[in-house]
Amino acid sequence: MKTTTLLGLKEKGFSDRIVDELVTTTLTANYGQNASIHEFVGSVSVAGAGGGLWAVHGGNRLVPERLLESSKATLYKARVARVQLLNDTGGFVIESTLYREVNNNIETENNTSDYDIVIVAAPLTEDTRRGIEFSDFPVDFSFPGEYHRTVCTMVHGKINHTWFGFKDESDMLDGVLTTKLGLQFNSLGKQNPVDYSSKTNNKANKLDVWKIFAQTQLQPQFLSELFSEIKEVTFINWLAYPHYEAKPRLDQFVLFENLYHINAIEWAASAMEMSIIGAKNVALLVYNKWYDLKVDDSKKSHEEL
Incomplete structure (x- = not known):
């Protein structure tokens, strides 16, 4: 915890480009911060970028809820x-x-x-x-x-692929990560599927649910540019992690x-x-x-x- 993530990884042989383009994306998305944070929390952030992650059907909030039930506490x-x-x-x-x-x-x-x-x-x-x-x-x-403020915006709508420079809707990515602080958002990702079912046909559903992390609440004007169609928007504004x-x-x-x-x-x-x-x-x-x-x-x- 005495070394920054940047210096710690460089001492281990990682290049500036790896840190700037890969590690920093996880830090921006997960903690809204950069590679100047201490090395241990940076390592935890990178671990969260692996492919072996999981989520609980119905939301991870069910984990503490079920633990509370099993404990029989009041x-x-x-x-x-x-x-x-x-x-x-x-x-x-x-x-x-x-x-x-x-x-x-x-x-x-x-x-x-x-x-x-x-x-x-x-x-x-x-x-x-x-x-x-x-x-x-x-x-x-x-x-x-x-603590570091994060505003999570959940949008049920249709992404405007032209805002990201794509001519064809099929070229649109499921997730966008950033490497620079101070932008309009830190990360954007499609939540797919929202309600898992073996019969889920995502291609038949033109509207998707997107999760956006930002430092401040996104304004309606910006959301109308980011999405060509919006059915519902929910904001979760909280002090998420230590600075x-x-x-x-x-x-x-x-x-x-x-x-x-x-x-x-x-x-x-x-x-x-x-x-x-x-x-x-x-x-x-x-x-x-x-x-x-x-x-x-x-x-x-x-x-x-």
């Missing part, structure tokens, strides 16, 4: 406002606003609950923490850095006794798989601490990152 839809340390018991009080749907209306209720262990599974930088306050702790928590630099950074899974932070791992690299590794590390830390397990280091299985 999910409260709420926004946390404050985590307070109870000095007399060592536990915590969490103040939150609960949300629930009643007769198609969203109702809110202020709630206060006591917990022995708190695990934060969300970014905590000033631009992402949404006002979560940590009170009555003997230390001041600092979460430097910022990376080639500087050593060792964020901690343990913020305080019995207070843990899964997203510390994102500063090494941000990906669904990295979140799983972070969650497993925290789960092991919590289990071992709670049951006060004495592990023989000579026999310990080193599965953590």
